[in-house]
Amino acid sequence: MKRPTILVLGAGYGGLTTVVNLQKMVSADEAEIILINKNDYHYETTWLHEVGAGTISPDKARYPISSVINHNVRFVQATVENLDVNTKKVETSAGEFTYDYLVIGLGFEGETFGIKGLKEYALSLTNINTARQVREHIEYQFASWSLDEVKDDSKLTIIVGGAGFTGIEFLGELGNRIPELCKEFDIPQEKVRVLCVEAAPMVLPGFDPQLVEYAKTQLSKKGIEFSIGTPLVEATPEGVKIKKGEDEFEFVKAGTVVWAAGVRGNSLIETSGIESNRARIAVRKDMRAPGFDDVFVVGDCAFLLNEEAGRPYPPTAQIAMQQAVNIAKNIKHLMKGEDTETFVYDDKGAVCSLGHDDAIGNAMGRKFTGKTASALKKVVDDRALFLVGGVGLTLKKGKFKFL
Ligand code: FAD
Known part of the structure; x- marks a missing residue:
């Protein structure tokens, strides 16, 4: 048979x-x-915000499929x-x-919800190559600002659409990466603007309000601005249009727009x-x-x-x-x-990172913030590797810098 x-x-x-x-x-x-x-590799989708911000390399977030399947499986790329x-x-x-x-x-x-211009002008964190594109686009904008004789500071503005899990994790990474980029490209940090635009009236829906408040405070300390309850209604090659009130709109010029909502x-x-x-x-x-x-x-x-x-x-x-x-x-x-x-x-709960050294989370009926939550996030990431590829893959690709 x-x-x-x-x-x-x-x-x-x-x-x-x-x-x-x-x-x-x-x-x-x-x-x-x-x-x-x-592709002939698997990528860790949950690490794409780090690839996008440039805090880890694309190769760190992927591994060959052949390394975890055995002779019972026929792999077709x-x-x-x-x-x-x-x-x-x-x-x-x-x-x-x-x-x-x-x-x-x-x-x-x-999901772009039919918002005009998003497909054409916004970048996304959907797979390893779109994440790589985000990283390289930001670096290009920063590099060209440095070289321009007449400086257009909007090149240094990054708009992040969406304050859900992906948006917040990406903002956390940007908070760590921007000072490094400024140093690399000789840019005064006060010239850089990172603005998160969210249509819903809150950040991180579904998360404990106290943890959300912590996340917002920490990100604000890293210079991230929030525009909450204000839908992004259009993206253009120059930036985004934001609805601020019944008949009130604001256009923000930006060199980078990343759509992370939905x-x-x-x-x-x-x-x-x-x-x-x-x-x-x-x-x-x-x-x-x-x-x-x-x-x-x-x-x-x-x-x-x-x-x-x-x-x-x-x-x-x-x-x-x-x-x-x-x-x-x-x-x-x-x-x-x-x-x-x-x-x-x-x-088993959820942990949302706010950069490599900070996070919020709830697990085992408890709330966590700061370095403890950040260590927990790394355990979660390592566990996913372990469940697919055992100790070998975890040792090769895992995150072990806990504090
Ligand atoms: P994926 O893991 O995305 O895999 C889909 C696969 O299908 C990919 O390998 C892709 O290449 C392949 N594929 C797609 N189209 C084709 C095609 N036409 N032909 C052949 N192959 C194709 N979840 C959590 O639990 N915790 C988190 O902390 C977390 N953080 C996240 C952070 C970010 C930045 C993002 C973007 C998501 C995060 N998520 C998180 C959500 C989580 O990543 C997804 O829910 C999860 O990846 C879904 O798994 P999946 O197997 O359905 O799809």
């Missing part, structure tokens, strides 16, 4: 964790496991171009694939034949897509309701990795003709 094919799309937290669990549970005789990913669950066909730049079990883990895309699932989902909302699929309790018993969805492409709280779980690496373990087990169950298991989320 032909062994079943398990096709996993995307080697992010969700896809790669599914595969490293499957390879331990399923032998080569039992099934063929195929992993398809755009290819871009998924189209998927259709009705015909069970996945078209990629390396040809067409079919499957007995499919896992969709294609991650997120930035994510949606991968747009390939929208033509896959599965119902979705903002390219996210409302999965069943065992992480399968509605109406398709052979299709699982993991990570940011999945939408899962927290029934207790009456709102969806936020898209995080933490939940993606837990879902992946459940999916690997459920594929094994289906192969054996057994019932699937319900996914139960074990919320």
